[in-house]
Amino acid sequence: MSGLKIYNTLTNKKEEFKPIDPNHVTMYVCGPTVYDYAHVGNARPVVVFDTLARLLRHDYGALTYARNITDIDDKIIEAARREFPGKSQITNEDIKVISEKFAKVYEEDMAALNAKTPTIQPKATKNINEMIALISDLIEKGHAYVADGHVLFQVSTMKDYGALSGRTVEDLLAGARVDVADYKREAPDFVLWKPSSDDQPGWPSPWGRGRPGWHIECSAMIEKNFGQTIDIHGGGQDLIFPHHENEIAQSKCSHGGANLANYWMHNGYLTVDGEKMSKSLGNYVTVHELVDEFSGKGEAIRLALLSAQYRQPVDFSRDGIKQAMKQLDRWYRLTDGVTATEPSDAVLKALRDDLNTPKAIMELNQLAKNDSNKGILKASATLLGLLGQDNWFEAGLSEDGISAVQIEQLIVERAKAKQEKDFAKADQIRSELAEQGITLLDSPNGTTWEKK
């Protein structure tokens, strides 16, 4: 019994978390469509749910955390067309080249943010049969129909469709404003399976060669890995409708009304000047370039993302990352060589209150005020995925820049100059190092250095 409270999108309320199995929590978070580099906005759910995963493991012991990889999607097909401009047909193998490349980049970038690899990372193309089985079941149960090579889910067959996003079937039927594809019976119907032309990748199915719709993979993979109901389902707020709504429709209608997830959690957006960071707006920065820009210190990006509570928007700024960096510098200086003990109750309490990371950070600062709390500070920070790097101040040294040995030599030289009261030379060495981002710290016990 940990007292964890979670804001549930399903009820729009903060609720006490009660796992189905108190000794083993299940969580599924929507992962990337692997067709390009992930931007910082895409990284927010990763960091948020990684933090939640750390808390759940601490509080409940066992956690199975799944994050899917969407490796079949029209965007991937487009990317493959750009990759192979001469090819008239894009095959299943071609899109694999794209998806495997970006799945690998994604994993590396998220690791740079100190996000642990989820327990399982199911791929859509490895679960085609499961999806076909689920679609067939929905057709049998009268919730889906075949039309013009497509299989569509008929939204009006589900009475409580729209419960997650606060919509009603009536409103959706009435509010149709976009051109409705002529193979649809009703405007809100969505695709479960769509036909592939000869130049598109595809898989055989009872409805002809085709590929899955966007939402079906999550339903199928949750069923396969967890059964009918999981504890927590997470993702960005932009997934509430239609993606998660449709996942619920598919799974509930196939499972006789059983909940797909008992708790739905959605993180707010990363914004740039108040607007959502997105590919289409072009106002994005990739994690890849940002990690590079901040000398591999991804933890600073992570802390910047955790500086606001996860449901609030976070405005992206390099200044925010720099602030986070300073914060980490201070904590790292304090906990150098310290062994983590047990996390503090205050930090745990903050995190258990719907993952109140800003409050948790405040509590970390309180711990930092007292030397006797160093071990607790380190253990508590680990819950947030912070203070995990061994040589924080040396991490920024690049291979083509100055080496640690060279720095040490210059420090010795400067110590000699200082002894001889040649302060001009001493200062010159210090400013030369400063130009390379090396800050020297003199103390009674000698001089140490930090790479910024």
Add this chain to the structure above:
RNA sequence: GGUGCGGUGGCGGAGAGGCUACGCAGCGGAUUGCAAAUCCGUGUACACCGGUUCAAAUCCGGUCCGCACCUCCA
């Protein structure tokens, strides 16, 4: 139009009826050959207008502003 989320000190950001977090920056001081780091001190802010209350940034009503989603768009 519908639905949802917001507007807090120079900045970031919690809190949610009285005890006015925390961080960054700034300012003053200690320390230092000079710095850095560290330590001490220093800031009564909660969009606007009404109302309730002994007491409101927190509750109620209204207004203004911003953002997001509304079916293939992570």
